[in-house]
Amino acid sequence: QVQLVESGGGLVQxxxxxxxxxxxxxxxxxxxxxxxxxxxxxxxxxxxxxxxxGGNTNxxxxxxGRFTISRDNAKNTVYLQMNSxxxxxxxxxxxxxGRLGRAYWGQGTQVTVSS
Numbered sequence: 001q002v003q004l005v006e007s008g009g010g011l012v013q014x015x016x017x018x019x020x021x022x023x024x025x026x027x028x029x030x031x032x033x034x035x036x037x038x039x040x041x042x043x044x045x046x047x048x049x050x051x052x053x054g055g056n057t058n059x060x061x062x063x064x065g066r067f068t069i070s071r072d073n074a075k076n077t078v079y080l081q082m083n084s085x086x087x088x089x090x091x092x093x094x095x096x097x098g099r100l101g102r103a104y105w106g107q108g109t110q111v112t113v114s115s
Contacts, residue, residue, distance in 0.1 A: 001026040031053065047060060053071075055071075087114070
């Protein structure tokens, strides 16, 4: 019933940009904190950014100034705009919805940044 579907990943050269999208269904979207996580090859999953229903945001230090998270509650969609991409941004990016201690996850989308 609950579905989080990421899209927008792909291959890009260093310095380029990508915008990831996560379409959500099966939950009350506006009641959830939405986040983006990533898992580089051979490493553990890490938080990239999150946004509350009121629009408050937080970013990992590694992406501050380069990435932007936003949400459209009318479309039940959260976005991650990624600019000035670096090879170390290469990872599988996952969408997350959290509320009252329960979390839902998308299947992930691959982002590869070539040097």
